[in-house]
Each structure stands twice: as C-alpha cells, then as structure tokens.
Amino acid sequence: MGIGSVFEAASGSVTRRDFIKVCSAAAAAVGLPAWAGEKMAEKVAKGQKPSVIWLHYQECTGCTESLLRSSAPDVAELILDLVSLDYHETLFAASGKQLEAALEKAMEENKGEYIVVVEGAIPLKDDGIYCYVGGEKAAATLKRVAADAAAVIAIGSCASWGGIPASYPNPTNAVGAPQVLAGLPRPIITLPGCPANPYNLLGTVLQYATFRSLPKLDSQNRPLFAYGRVIHEDCQRRAHFDAGRFAQLFGDEGHRNGHCLYKLGCKGPQTHANCALMDFCEVPGAWPVGIGHPCVGCTEQGILFGGDTKRETPIYTNLPIEKPTAPLAYPGVGPAQGRIAPAATAVAGLAIGAVAGAAFAASRKLAKEDRDDEGKG
Numbered sequence: 001m002g003i004g005s006v007f008e009a010a011s012g013s014v015t016r017r018d019f020i021k022v023c024s025a026a027a028a029a030v031g032l033p034a035w036a037g038e039k040m041a042e043k044v045a046k047g048q049k050p051s052v053i054w055l056h057y058q059e060c061t062g063c064t065e066s067l068l069r070s071s072a073p074d075v076a077e078l079i080l081d082l083v084s085l086d087y088h089e090t091l092f093a094a095s096g097k098q099l100e101a102a103l104e105k106a107m108e109e110n111k112g113e114y115i116v117v118v119e120g121a122i123p124l125k126d127d128g129i130y131c132y133v134g135g136e137k138a139a140a141t142l143k144r145v146a147a148d149a150a151a152v153i154a155i156g157s158c159a160s161w162g163g164i165p166a167s168y169p170n171p172t173n174a175v176g177a178p179q180v181l182a183g184l185p186r187p188i189i190t191l192p193g194c195p196a197n198p199y200n201l202l203g204t205v206l207q208y209a210t211f212r213s214l215p216k217l218d219s220q221n222r223p224l225f226a227y228g229r230v231i232h233e234d235c236q237r238r239a240h241f242d243a244g245r246f247a248q249l250f251g252d253e254g255h256r257n258g259h260c261l262y263k264l265g266c267k268g269p270q271t272h273a274n275c276a277l278m279d280f281c282e283v284p285g286a287w288p289v290g291i292g293h294p295c296v297g298c299t300e301q302g303i304l305f306g307g308d309t310k311r312e313t314p315i316y317t318n319l320p321i322e323k324p325t326a327p328l329a330y331p332g333v334g335p336a337q338g339r340i341a342p343a344a345t346a347v348a349g350l351a352i353g354a355v356a357g358a359a360f361a362a363s364r365k366l367a368k369e370d371r372d373d374e375g376k377g
Helices: 003-011 017-031 036-046 062-069 075-082 096-109 140-148 155-160 198-212 240-245 343-377
Strands: 052-057 083-089 115-119 152-154 188-191
Touching: 017 036, 017 198, 017 240, 036 198, 052 096, 052 140, 062 083, 083 096, 115 140, 115 155, 115 198, 140 343, 152 198, 188 198
Parallel strands: 052 083, 052 115, 115 152, 152 188
Antiparallel strands: none
C-alpha cells in the first residue's frame, strides 16, 4: 500500500502531498533533514507506527486541544495515522471498563515499545486521593504504565513540573511526572508550555519511532531543538529592541506599531522556547507576543508557575537579559537621555584624538623600524 493510500483509506481526504508535508514538518521541528521526514513517512506506510498511551491528570486538556486544532494540513487528522493512539481518555469513544481494557491491551501487546505521554500534574497529598482514574490513584497508574515504556514524555508545564496545579499554596501537593518517576533508568522528556506546541511532541515521537533515538536534551530534559534558545534571540520584535523602540503602555503608539514589549514585562529574555519560530496550529503570530502581549514565561519554572517555592514572578516585572546576542552593544532601555552637553563632546573629541594620535605615532614607529631593517639587510 502506498504512502498516500494509507491516509486516504483512513480519512478519504488526505493527499500524499499533505502526508509528506506533515512528516517533513515534524522532522524539521526536531532539526532533522528533509530525508528524515520521508523515512518517517515510509515507516508509517509499512504499518510501523509507534504505540502511544496518553495519560491525563490535573490539567485543563489544553495540550490536547492545541493538538486537535492544528491545520493546513489537518495535523489532528494525520496524527491519528502517524502514531497508533491506543489510549486517550478525551478522544476515545469508549468509557469505563472498555476504556481501561484498551489501556491494558496496549501495554501487553507493545511491552517495552510503547511511548507514554503524560498531560497534567500528579497530586501526592494524602497518598494521592485527589485524582482517581479507573479506580486507581494517578501516581500508581503512572508508575505502573511507565515501567514498561520505551520512552516517557511529559507534555505541558503541568506534567513537566506541576504548572498551575502546583502553584502556591499547592493544596494537593501536585508535582510533575519527573518527580513521580524519579527512579526510572531513562530520562523523562519534558515539553513545557501552556500549552506545548504540537509539533514539538510530534517531532519527538516520530524521531524515536523512526530512528530509536531521542533528541538531545538540556539540563531539564527539554529537547534542545525547541528549548535551546531564549525567545528574545528569535523574536519578531527583536529589531525594535535593538533600535531602542519600546511600547511604554498598552495601547500607546509604540504598542500599536508593534514595538518591543520588554518594558511591559516580557519574559522572553529568560524563557527557553521556540514560540517565535514554530507557529501554533500553523497560524502566523498565534502566540502572546504575536498578538501584542508580553511573553509570560510559561515554559520556565519560577517565572509564571513557581510551584510551592513561591517563586512566581509578577507578570509585568522586567527580567535581566542574560543571554545577549549580536549586535555587540544594545541601546539603553532606561529613560530617554537629554541632549549631549558641549563639554562632553569636547572630552570625547579629546579622547578620540588621543587614540588616533597614538595610533598614528605607532604606525610611524613601525614604518621606521621596517626601513632600518631593510637598510641593515
């Protein structure tokens, strides 16, 4: 069966071109070349799709909703064929015992090969009585399912470290999947964000399914392809920052003209994410800065969501710029400066003249030494 016919049989509307396009986008998302996308497509066409078990806990289902609203091509439609989604409480038509039976079947038939995706924080207070699914506590289910998984991916900030449920005072003692699964011999991949970009998940899953390898990770087990740079480095408004053009208030002239939002509390200088490079749901500008609001730092623990550490940063507080990139010097972000005083101009002129004079004298000395050497020769 050809690549295109696999999806035409499933949906009746997906073309081969759409299929290759989404596979190539998934490959590009993780920094792989175009041929990697073609190889992904070939594997899927042969029926070699990764089994995915998706677990829900304390969350708003925003990561799933973001996934479902991808379009052009319809990524939600294609994902159901790019991977074998064998358990997902939100998307399944079945419920109750039938749904839980599907979970056990997927684990048994794909032992050691399936991928677990965790969405939502896991409550631990009072032995985890605040979140039961199928008659089992959240932490117990997660440990049991993850034990035989080939890889575990925590999607969204809630699953990565606790997110909103873990914000102070954290009444249920909510934590992320890495804290619950601390004893596993393999790393728990985290894809923080509120929500996480669907392509970051798709690229990670398909890379593992195709090459049996995971993306390079940072110290927090976030894929470097998506979280290796801070938003400030790639922001579409970066040119305004470099030129010293800032919005001072919401609705002022600078804000209406798309100027830099740093002074309004943008957390882009310390937020590691690829929001400025990878559009959400293929809609250009569909992220906070794109619609005129400062980045809130949802991918960073301690900025938007601090958990019970009380480390949340007020939303309109400025953060230092810790990773400057070219150009070498930035314009000041303080109040506008007054005119340059004549005395200052004179001092600057003397300094420049002194440097230029010293350079001229040094060049004359070197030239004389060269002539003396030639005479000696």
